[in-house]
Amino acid sequence: MTISKDLIRGHTDTIILNILNQGDSYGYQVSKSIRILSQQQYELNEATLYTAFRRLEKSGDVVSYWGDETQGARRKYYKITATGQQNLAVALQDWEFAKDIINRLITDTIAKGDVS
């Protein structure tokens, strides 16, 4: 919602993997989880969410299966794979690394000795 769109770009897959890492889930539920985790500050567009699911499935980070709901709407569940868990761990490290670099780039000044 309030958060600048481009700042969160590229985190979608990681966000989804983090949620699925806590248990299988489906689109609508993931969507709600994101709202809760962000404390109502961020809402993922549906199209973006389902696009991400397809991307993650293609890359082998998640697998899907239809739930056997006897009542209520049908639900497609997603499950994180071992590959997905590995990639989640890598993404978390990448984020720690990126944070430092971005902080330097947008707040630091260039020392005089640095000029080439």
Next chain:
Amino acid sequence: MTISKDLIRGHTDTIILNILNQGDSYGYQVSKSIRILSQQQYELNEATLYTAFRRLEKSGDVVSYWGDETQGARRKYYKITATGQQNLAVALQDWEFAKDIINRLITDTIAKGDVS
């Protein structure tokens, strides 16, 4: 270089504004400053840099002028405007805000009471 592309997306304008906030500069120099500030971890593509300059000029965040080099290649200098300085300040706040939310989204778990 090493930093994941999508993680830095959306920061380009802020990075440039931060550098110009320390004094007028031109494309090639800004490019080098970015390399130095990121400690060789990030290199901005030339096309991206000049696209950003055009975008920033259009939005009124920077103004440009040709340098009066008597020797050496011609240089187009960019200067941050008052608007640009205001937007830089806003972008820095947005980043602090975004960092928190992203951290929650990719590392936190959902408490049981949160489930709706």
Next chain:
DNA sequence: CAAATTACTATGGTTGTCAAAGTAATTTGT
């Protein structure tokens, strides 16, 4: 005197995201 560096520009393509609309079932409010 060729190769590397400095410096800017233009073209075409990829990718992630979004708005909008559609389908369809269930649940809630009156």
Next chain:
DNA sequence: ACAAATTACTTTGACAACCATAGTAATTTG
């Protein structure tokens, strides 16, 4: 009982930022 809201998934078309590549042109280095 029936409309409205909610749950749940999908498709289409568009956009914006970014990138690879190539080009122009001057200067500096080996």
